[in-house]
Amino acid sequence: MDVIEPLTHHELLLVIVQLTVLLFVARLLGELCSSVGQPAVVGELLAGVLLGPSLLGFVAPGVYGSLFAVSASQFHLLEIISWLGLIMLLVVTGLETDIDLIIANGRTAVILSAGGIIVPFTTGFALGWVLPAEFIAAPGQRLVFSLFIATAMSISAIPVIAKVLIELDVVRRDVGQLILAAGMVDDTIGWILLATVAGLARTGVVDFGSAATTVLSVLAFLGVAFTIGRRIVAETVRWVDNAVGSDAALLSTVMLFALAAGAITQYMGLEAILGAFVVGVLVGQVNRFDYRVRHSFETVTLSIFAPLFFAIAGLRMDVAALADPTVFTVGLVVFAVACIGKFGGIVGVSGLAGLSKWEGITIGGGMNARGAMEIIVATIGLGLGILTTSTYSIIVAVAIGTSLMAPAIMRWSIPKIEMSERERTRIEREQYLRGSFxxxxxxxxxxxxxxxxxxxxxxxxxxxxxxxxxxxxxxxxxxxxxxxxxxxxxxxxxxxxxxxxxxxxxxxxxxxxxxxxxxxxxxxxxxxxxxxxxxxxxxxxxxxxxxxxxxxxxxxxxxxxxxxxxxxxxxxxxxxxxxxxxxxxxxxxxxxxxxxxxxxxxxxxxxxxxxxxxxxxxxxxxxxxxxxxxxxxxxxxxxxxxxxxxxxxxxxxxxxSSDRFAGGxxxxxxxxxxxxxxxxxxxxxxxxxxxxxxxxxxxxxxxxxxxxxxxxxxxxxxxxxxxxxxxxxxxxxxxxxxxxxxxxxxxxxxxxxx
The missing domain is CATH 3.40.50.12370 (Rossmann fold)
Incomplete structure (x- = not known):
């Protein structure tokens, strides 16, 4: 059997230098954005944009050419690191998904989610159907392209939303809980839609048979995962904690489950991210995977692997393409449709959910943030040959723009929402329980x-x-x-x-x-x-x-x-x-x-x-x-x-008695x-x-x-x-x-x- 040749000295040197530069610039810009009240993900994405053809390729084409304008096989080494960061990020997102929270706010969350899914999905599909053919990587698959744009318009960014709510200290307010619950429902449906559309794109044939097969595959995986899989994950985590009892063993177990589930969903013609997301949800329900261990996993993910993923994703964005009048015009249209569909859909149904005007504006503004999730969708679309580079750049720009809007809208509207006595009592109880014995x-x-x-x-x-x-x-x-x-x-x-x-x-x-x-x-x-x-x-x-x-x-x-x-x-x-x-x-x-x-x-x-x-x-x-x-x-x-x-x-x-005074x-x-x-x-x-x-x-x-x-x-x-x-x-x-x-x-x- 032939022995596989190892990486050459230059190939290894180049990938190490690439990772060093990407991580340094991503973390630097991420911290700068955090210091001015913006999500760190915006800075991490901008790192890739600055190091890509948009700035570095324009200012120092020689440096850019030697670092990032490399062969496809060399760039694939970066993509492997990027996918590892993506899988870990989806595990973190799953860990933040509270099923009990969704159930507790069931009716209201479902109504808000319906407005936040149906309206942007419909407007996104219509947009995809009328966009010029040059924005479609495979013009013969306009239906798949339209479904993909609709899915991208429907998604929200729970990590970005949660971070903003925490910074504003309203994450446990009723409105904060509703945003998270509705966002979790939206994202869960969004990942199912994404897995379905990705499966359709992979078959190369758009027909009801392939669509039904993909949907059934998703439902079968979710059914097994939340029945047999839930028990396997819980028992395994408990066994590892009892037998080994170290944080390292628990973290390794979670990654093994995420990679295995990702391999299963990838083999089924779905996306690996669906398996990783579901594993995060299941592990988050096991009490042995406590806050300390979860925090360790999130720290490694959000400080190293996620910044690398976003920076590598930003490398593919070409701002120069947006300077083209046609691309710029289409970009504005996509941005407007994204905001009107998500924000308008949620504000429109907030009255049916029994919410006030300011609650509807707050929830709509928060869930309009696309952030990390839309970048993931865009990355998958580019990899599947659904999106062109121009379309990819437009969607990344929409993700950055909506993430910048959300904190401003929520800071303006939340102070106008009055806190009820029932809400105040609940928050006081939760504050005590956080330090409860x-x-x-x-x-x-x-x-x-x-x-x-x-x-x-x-x-x-x-x-x-x-x-x-x-x-x-x-x-x-x-x-x-x-x-x-x-x-x-x-x-x-x-x-x-x-x-x-x-x-x-x-x-x-x-x-x-x-x-x-x-x-x-x-x-x-x-x-x-x-x-x-x-x-x-x-x-x-x-x-x-x-x-x-x-x-x-x-x-x-x-x-x-x-x-x-x-x-x-x-x-x-x-x-x-x-x-x-x-x-x-x-x-x-x-x-x-x-x-x-x-x-x-x-x-x-x-x-x-x-x-x-x-x-x-x-x-x-x-x-x-x-x-x-x-x-x-x-x-x-x-x-x-x-x-x-x-x-x-x-x-x-x-x-x-000897110490008592007269009269007691x-x-x-x-x-x-x-x-x-x-x-x-x-x-x-x-x-x-x-x-x-x-x-x-x-x-x-x-x-x-x-x-x-x-x-x-x-x-x-x-x-x-x-x-x-x-x-x-x-x-x-x-x-x-x-x-x-x-x-x-x-x-x-x-x-x-x-």
């Missing part, structure tokens, strides 16, 4: 021996994470003697040999293993029954005892978990002994992540069936600390899932502070959808007062926050917490989060 919990570890306390802990975990995509791992520690554990491969072969030789020995071991496996299965099944239906996944883990049970739990907890939940009964009221067992005590002291300890009451221990009783009232003691706030989040989440009432209580400690102490200031503390927690509870009442009182022994309050009001659960500190080599939660845990008439959950 619960929202950061993606992986939870629940060690279990099958005890009543563990089962009740599982019941609380089920309610706590019922509607959250939080993954739960159930851990059982195999504490059996090493001789009865699963043997190594060598030992397995030896035991099989013994079984063949005398028919004994291994049968008892096999029976022991089978019995142990059945016990483990029953234990996990009991706990899983308490979890109920949850949005996240649940795994069963069995670990061999490594030194001690506490060391085994701690080693497992260090593998990327955000919370460890421990079910354990108290040891009694001996002040010198740990509140819980030595194992739990050591885990609490050394755990690398927050821990929640759940202890049931004596009545539940005597009658385990009581743990299935509904939770109707939760007592939430608070002292206003961060740990109390985290415990409040836990209590409110459980209360929302169980439809329970939360009683928020603050107990002021009365001074000792004045605790009015302390009680006022306590009222402020419970009112703050109550406001949070109402924002999170929980029913709350508040209690502020004074007592000599706050722990005893809380136990009495729980008993008097028939509390079904007490949730407390605490900061542990070592005292006499044991974890100490504080006297009030320990008194409540030891004496409470109902189950108690103690969250040690800081």
């Amino acid at each position: 619960l929202n950061d919990l993606t992986r939870v570890l629940l060690p279990t021996r099958g005890s009543v306390d563990t089962q009740y802990a599982a019941r609380l975990v089920g309610s706590l994470f019922r509607d959250r995509q939080t993954d739960l791992d159930l851990l059982r520690i195999d504490e059996s003697p090493r001789s009865s554990r699963r043997p190594s491969k060598f030992r397995s072969r030896l035991e099989r040999f013994r079984l063949v030789r005398d028919g004994t020995g291994s049968r008892e071991t096999s029976a022991t293993r089978r019995a142990e496996s059945e016990r483990t299965d029953r234990l996990f099944t009991q706990v899983e029954q308490r979890l109920g239906d949850r949005a996240g996944s649940t795994r069963r883990l069995v670990r061999e005892l490594d030194g001690s049970a506490s060391e085994t739990i701690l080693e497992s907890a260090s593998s990327g978990y955000n919370l460890v939940v421990l079910g354990e009964r108290t040891l009694g009221g001996d002040p010198g002994a740990p509140l819980f067992s030595r194992t739990i005590d050591r885990v609490i002291q050394r755990t690398p992540c927050p821990a929640m300890i759940v202890s049931t009451s004596e009545s539940v221990k005597r009658t385990p069936a009581l743990m299935d009783d509904p939770i109707r009232r939760i007592l939430l003691p608070t002292v206003g600390t961060q740990s109390s706030r985290h415990a409040a989040e836990v209590a409110f989440a459980i209360a929302t899932a169980e439809n329970a009432l939360v009683e928020i209580a603050h107990v002021v400690t009365r001074p000792q 102490p004045d605790l009015s200031d302390e009680l006022d502070i306590g009222s402020q503390i419970v009112d703050r927690e109550a406001e949070l509870g109402r924002q999170l959808g929980a029913q709350v009442v508040t209690t502020v009182t004074a007592a000599d022994n706050p722990g005893a007062a809380l136990v009495s309050l729980a008993d008097r009001n028939d509390a079904d659960l007490i949730v407390m926050g605490s900061n542990t500190r070592p005292i006499s080599r044991r974890a100490f939660f504080g006297p009030n917490v320990e008194f409540v845990v030891t004496n409470a008439p109902c189950p108690v959950a103690v969250l040690n989060s800081v």
Whole structure:
């Protein structure tokens, strides 16, 4: 077999110099545009224009000729880098596509999207049908050309729109959400249209059969992707995170999926960008691909590969062609049709969607930005032989012009939109949730021996994470003697040999293993029954005892978990002994992540069936600390899932009798502070959808007062926050917490989060 010759020294040198110059100029102009309030993509596109025949080719034709006026094979090396950047950019766009957001704003988004797709598609198709033949690369395929122009007119630029909304600090406003939702619907339909038109262009024959085949191919791919593909992507990302646990592994996994899906759609006669976009959407729905990892991927894409793509795309634009009167006139017509179709279509249907005039203008102005997406469409059209260089330059100019218009229109119109009380409440709630303790919990570890306390802990975990995509791992520690554990491969072969030789020995071991496996299965099944239906996944883990049970739990907890939940009964009221067992005590002291300890009451221990009783009232003691706030989040989440009432209580400690003044102490200031503390927690509870009442009182022994309050009001659960500190080599939660845990008439959950 012939060996493929490597790149020559000059070819390699040239492509490295090309990439260096393109990236430097693209990033420089991108930062300059950002500094004056314009999208960076505009500067990155201008970099290619300046380095192309328009400026560099005119000012320094020798330099341009040696750098970029190269052979087709040499330029293809740049195109490969460009396509890699394009695939990564479409993954980022998919990551920003929030399916839940589209569903939440369903009716309004669909109406706006209809106006933003149907009107510009119709006007774009009509424009393509009447444009002079010299603007069509293949005059015999005017229908495909017209469909392509219609698709280009229909697309919006979510990255540009999102960036402008973020800069204006309105991305979470109702109008911002509507722009994103409608833009996502538009772009999703746009990519389907693009894949369909590209498929028609590739067949070379325009007939209903080929069109139907392309559409069916798109629908088949989307159907498989959002059913089987969704599960494969989610399970693979979770497995990689569990098995490897590094950001690099997750990023590699996403790129592998994007390239594989791109290869599949390309093989099907569609575009690779459709596969990359869908992978981005699917990965964005997996909670393991969190903000940190996503930000790393976006940083690499938007700082290196996307600028290279836009700069290389700009190289193909010839501004000199626009100086031709005919081309310039057609360019103005295309620009006008693009703006009238998209802006006019959305403003025209905004009244049907129940929006005000200024909301319609804002949404129309935002979605009129074409930016990166239209450059992608133009690049594909040029590569497929649909567009001429002049038409390509016109579409790129439209993309730049509309991207410059959008920020100006939105800055002018958004201040004129009044914020409703409902919108203000939602934004305040979202601002809190962004820094929420619960929202950061993606992986939870629940060690279990099958005890009543563990089962009740599982019941609380089920309610706590019922509607959250939080993954739960159930851990059982195999504490059996090493001789009865699963043997190594060598030992397995030896035991099989013994079984063949005398028919004994291994049968008892096999029976022991089978019995142990059945016990483990029953234990996990009991706990899983308490979890109920949850949005996240649940795994069963069995670990061999490594030194001690506490060391085994701690080693497992260090593998990327955000919370460890421990079910354990108290040891009694001996002040010198740990509140819980030595194992739990050591885990609490050394755990690398927050821990929640759940202890049931004596009545539940005597009658385990009581743990299935509904939770109707939760007592939430608070002292206003961060740990109390985290415990409040836990209590409110459980209360929302169980439809329970939360009683928020603050107990002021009365001074000792020796410190009291005649006539009793004045605790009015302390009680006022306590009222402020419970009112703050109550406001949070109402924002999170929980029913709350508040209690502020004074007592000599706050722990005893809380136990009495729980008993008097028939509390079904007490949730407390605490900061542990070592005292006499044991974890100490504080006297009030320990008194409540030891004496409470109902189950108690103690969250040690800081």
